[in-house]
Amino acid sequence: MSNTVKAIRIDAVGGPGQMRLVDVPVGAPGPGELRIRHHACGINYIDVYHRNGMYPLPLPAGIGMEGAGVVEAIGAGVEHLAVGDRVAYAGQPPGSYSQARVMPAKTVVQLPDAIDFETGAAMMLKGLTVQYLLRQTLPQAGLERGDFVLWHAAAGGVGLIACQWAKALGLQLIGTAGSDEKCALARAHGAAHTINYRSEDFVARVREITGGAGVKVVYDSVGKDTFERSLDCLRPFGLLASYGSASGPAAPLNIGLLAAKGSLYVTRPTLFTHIATRERTQAMADDLFAIVQSGAVKIPVERRYALADAAQAHEDLEARLTVGCSVLIP
Known part of the structure; x- marks a missing residue:
């Protein structure tokens, strides 16, 4: 089974103009994978590093490291999630700037009902980063x-x-x-x-x-x-x-x-060393979800962009025009 979805891709490193909105096929998940339909996609400075080549990626490549949405399909061996679950993630490989994607399931966690998709997409990479810094580094x-x-x-x-x-x-x-x-x-x-x-x-x-x-x-x-x-x-x-x-x-x-x-x-340190296993990812996410649901930490989603406007989002981010969190709405 294969679907075609809109996604941001880069064929060469450079400025925001290198990002193109294209149609890409999204097939069935393999063992240890799932397919997620995004409701919101997080925007982070690491996305700029991938786009400009500071952190090189094999090209052509997708962009984006976090998102939130609903599980559409799961592959063999995925036991902690089910089709229909509300989920969020921060993890490799890049590719969250998309309507849907197939990705490894180990860094995807169930999103509590009390946390909406935009907040979930905005909080995972940034929130887990703060968790490993303040709590572990x-x-x-x-x-x-x-x-x-x-x-x-x-x-x-x-x-x-x-x-x-x-x-x-x-x-x-x-x-x-x-x-x-x-x-x-x-x-x-x-x-x-x-x-x-x-x-x-x-x-x-x-x-x-x-x-x-x-x-x-x-x-x-x-x-x-x-x-x-x-x-x-x-x-x-x-x-x-x-x-x-x-x-x-x-x-x-x-x-x-x-x-x-x-x-x-x-x-x-890097986040991706800390979330290398499903167990560590879950423990860190539980800590993050707990403090957000307590009200002690609020996630400020200040800007929302259409997926097609990802280049403008990067321009604003690099110009330091943004405060708090920004998300793409696919």
């Missing part, structure tokens, strides 16, 4: 209530979830953003302190806020523009978790700097 001494953490890009989709979750954990999140308006948005979502990096020296402000001590951990998705100066924000034995490269890849690290700046730790 921890400094040597761990994190306790009252501890300071620094979060770059605090007004983005990941950042606004992090502000809320950190507050729920009793952490004092210091968020950086590129305007006073974005700083205010981060504070409204739970950031204890904010820094406008365009008008303030974020290293000096972090030292001021923490009484000179520095933070236990910096969560940095910006990369080149912030990486080395983030090290200067850490207390001795602190951790820099570099999980993205929005401004470009960070320069090669002189490991001697870690000794000179206080026996520091640096890690480059």
